[in-house]
């Protein structure tokens with residue numbers, strides 16, 4: 206193995222796009238050069254609360270950013286360019302080469318993110334060859350896809366030429382007349398292709414993918430037969446589809462109103478660059494379109510995936526300010542749901558139907574075709590390029606397996622095919638292919654504001670909040686380690702059979718246990734003064750204890766937030782109700798000073814790091830105003846030993862601290 210790794214080889218490392226559809230990001234590496242091909246995003250799955258964008262983990266690129274020589278973009282779909290603006294904030298990409306339309310769309314995203322000055326954008330034309338670093342030269346081969354201005358790549362390296370198909374299908378009558386440059390593929394096939402990396406999205410579907418044009422007559426039929434308004438939803442980025450819809454509106458004497466930011470943006474860009482031809486007076490602002498007769502109206506909008514904030518979804522919920530569904534409307538879904546979006550799409554369809562509209566959707570209607578080739582397209586790609594080695598990419602695992610079978614049926618030996626996962630390293634030499642040691646790969650989740658990263662801890666807490674609610678607990682503990690008041694427990698979103706008294710009792714027991722068994726470790730007597738107490742540690746211990754008890758007794762796992770209000774030393778102890786009201790269940794721990802149930806100690810090594818609590822239950826703090834008032838923060842910092850009510854303040858939020866200081870002064 207070591208011998209092989211020392212021999213110079215081409216390393217191809219996908220950081221996203223494998224075993225999934227989305228966030229395609231691929232690293233090509235030779236010697237000291239790194240070249241990126243595409244950097245897309247994916248959308249969150251269920252349970253990723255408040256996450257709206259999923260990015261690949263790019264630690265590998267951050268660590269090696271000095272070696273990044275440039276990036277190649279194949280086409281302008283979100284799953285290929287959606288990550289770039291974000292990445293430019295984190296690592297350097299000196300230059301990005303790509304098609305005009307994709308780079309125009311990327312410019313919008315980069316302006317929004319304020320990263321226009323971080324890289325140079327270079328547009329390419331078909332058959333252009335660009336050099337990236339010392340070792341890569343890339344030819345852009347025009348291909349056909351649902352997006353206009355899309356390319357496959359021939360990447361020439363010191364070990365041979367690799368064909369990277371990008372997203373493709375073979376469409377011999379493309380809407381924009383730009384045909385697949387099959388002659389170039391055949392040229393490379395004749396010269397000898399070392400390895401083919403090919404789009405696997407539809408590897409399970411037999412036959413050839415129908416041409417994009419084939420939806421034209423079906424859409425035409427629905428539009429011409431519609432009695433009232435026509436509402437069509439599709440991906441804004443499906444440039445060819447949108448171009449056909451505009452053509453059909455013109456043909457059927459309907460004016461077009463556009464809804465949804467991406468629809469407006471993409472159409473403006475595509476018209477400006479000449480990828481779409483439509484007269485200006487075809488479009489009518491949405492506010493004025495109400496003045497037109499329904500039979501002369503076509504609304505084109507986002508929402509084909511049931512995205513909750515998209516125009517059509519809001520219309521289906523009756524929440525759109527300008528458009529309400531009429532029973533005479535014909536609503537056409539000219540897109541198929543991406544796996545994962547199916548439920549929200551069918552819910553949207555249901556709501557629209559319940560409002561009385563005629564909804565046209567689904568496979569049988571001929572109103573949608575895929576932008577990705579089927580098995581026969583994939584065979585044609587293999588036949589033209591005649592690769593020595595083959596790596597199926599862009600697809601979920603079963604699709605990759607299916608595509609590898611297709612390649613075998615075309616004569617590629619099974620040993621020459623690799624099925625890889627994100628982070629795997631394909632090492633290629635002129636006469637070998639193997640998997641190297643993987644690099645770090647995974648996902649990075651961004652929240653709605655798009656500048657906050659949702660890490661595993663935050664996600665776990667959000668899941669707890671969503672699934673089991675939250676319990677806040679306020680404990681008053683004196684600096685010499687006695688419980689000075691009954692704990693106050695507050696439940697939000699927690700469903701439990703246990704009554705509040707029982708919960709308070711359990712809270713008391715956990716506090717007592719921590720004071721009896723952990724106080725020694727958590728407080729330090731620094732020479733005569735009041736002891737130094739690790740209040741955060743006390744809080745954490747109580748949280749862990751209550752969490753374990755609730756999991757055991759009630760099978761719920763709410764988020765628990767414990768806040769300790771310190772009281773001065775010498776405050777009389779609150780006796781607790783434990784003795785007066787013994788637990789009916791067998792006590793989970795032994796007698797006084799005995800260990801809690803054994804499992805607790807086992808887990809002590811991995812305490813959850815829930816330290817900062819900016820969301821302090823302020824109302825509760827106010828409510829215990831009756832508890833001994835702590836000294837002002839300033840006094841705590843500088844007060845001499847003599848200060849009578851000296852209290853060690855735990856880390857509490859600035860807001861609370863200010864309130865308390867103000868109250869005390």
Ligand SMILES: [Zn+2]
Pocket residue numbers: 280282350352372576
């Ligand atoms: Zn695409």
Ligand SMILES: [Zn+2]
Pocket residue numbers: 229282284285372599
């Ligand atoms: Zn794609």
